[in-house]
Amino acid sequence: MSKVKKLTKGQQRRIKANHDNRLHGKTTKNKDKVQWEDDDLGTPQQGVIISRFGQHADVESELGEIYRCNLRRSIGSLVCGDKVLWRLGRETQHSITGIIEAVHERDSVLSRPDVYDGVKPIAANISQILIVSSVLPVFNSDIIDRYLVAAEQTGITPVIVLNKTDLLDSISAEEQENIAKQLKIYQDIGYQVLYASSKSRDGISELKMQLAQHTSIFVGQSGVGKSTLVNALMPDLGILTKEVSDNSGLGQHTTTVARLYHFNEGGDLIDSPGIREFGLWHLTPEQVCHGFVEFSEFLGLCKFRDCKHQTDPGCALIAAAENEQINPARLASFQRILASLNDNKLTSRFNN
Incomplete structure (x- = not known):
């Protein structure tokens, strides 16, 4: 993971000013062109945000109709x-049909850090996070661990999904064994793991049952097949998908804007843009x-109160891994994340 260079104080001030301007609609580019007077508007009603586009958003009414609206600058x-x-x-x-007056308090919110915007919300009022990994591109448990940390911080239930199981026969026996382990x-920790294939449709019915009666979000690296899974679950949508790049072996971005979809059987799904890294700095x-x-x-059993859990003497986590009370692979992943915090920690430029 490349290091994020610390910003100068001047850069921090400019970024903060740009951030505030975007939030309050002060930029010329995003300034509302439609000015509404109270007499031009109907009575207040409830709705849910289906998708967000800069200073506009698509709102679904209680009757299921979708309207594109401006946002109040507040x-x-x-x-x-x-x-x-x-x-x-x-x-x-x-093309603007209304205006959003206020946002209700969120039951939950999934956020990720952004170099320019600080901590950036991704989606709100979700009840479970489906962490999608796949056989190809290369299975990456570090990414799963990062999403698990994010999920545990929000209190949203995480579910791990291994996608593209039809490709298991195309990788070596050693790689298959590593994924299984x-x-x-x-x-063993207690997380639910599901298996699915959009191509063979194995596990799709089980996945639908898991999604029913929940508001869920698919997260994971680009190319793991999130949008393809959505197509398999909701074939009428026809969401654009792309294959993994032959040159880089990395996934290609398909979903560009997060969007909420409804299942006929009940439950909602937010399809979010794919990302290759999920920072926790x-x-x-x-x-x-x-x-x-x-x-x-x-926790709290280390010899030293300020134990960094790396090579510190008397570290209770290291001792637990040596005694097979916790898995050494998880400890190693945890240590890599801690190291990345030190490498990529940015100053608290948005707090002043």
Whole structure:
């Protein structure tokens, strides 16, 4: 993982100013062109954000109709899944049909750090996170661990999904064994693991049952097949998908804007843009540690109170790994995340 260079104070001030301007609609590019008077608007009604586009958002009414709306400048944050109070305009102006007045308090929010925007919300009011990995591109347990830490911080239930199981026969027996061992580690900890293939449709019915009656979000690296899974679950949508790049072996971005979809059988799904890394540098080492749930019984038992859990003498986590009370692979992943916090920690430029 490449290091993020610390910004100068001047750069920090400019980024903060740009960030504030975007939040409050002060930039010329994003300034509302449609000015609504109270007499031009209908009565307030409830809605949910289906998708967000800069200073506009698609709102679904209680009747299931979708309207593109402006945002009041007082709204500082709005993401897919937010529940809002909005008003319909008497007439459509420049394709805008109404305005979002307020955002209700969120039951949950999934966020990730952004170099320019600080901690950036991805989706709101979700009840489970489906962490999608796949046989190809190369199975990456470190990415899964990062998402698990994020999920544990929010209190949202995580479920691990191994996608593209039809490709298992195309990799070596050693690679298959490694994937099986890694997934068993998660199962032994207590996490639910599902298996699916959009091509063979293995596991699709089980996945639908898991999604029913929940508001879920698919997360994971680009190319693991999130959008393909959505197509398999909701074939009428026809979401654009791409294959893994032959040159780089990395996934290619397909979904560009997070969007909420409804299942006929019940339940909602937010399809979010794929990302190749999920930084955790906005978290403290203690928060990361609590994200590894099996470590809990050993916390506070280290010889030194300021133990860094790397090569420190008397580290209770290292001793637990040596005694096979926690899996050494998970400890190594935890140590890599801690090291990345030190490498990539940015100054708290948005706090002043």
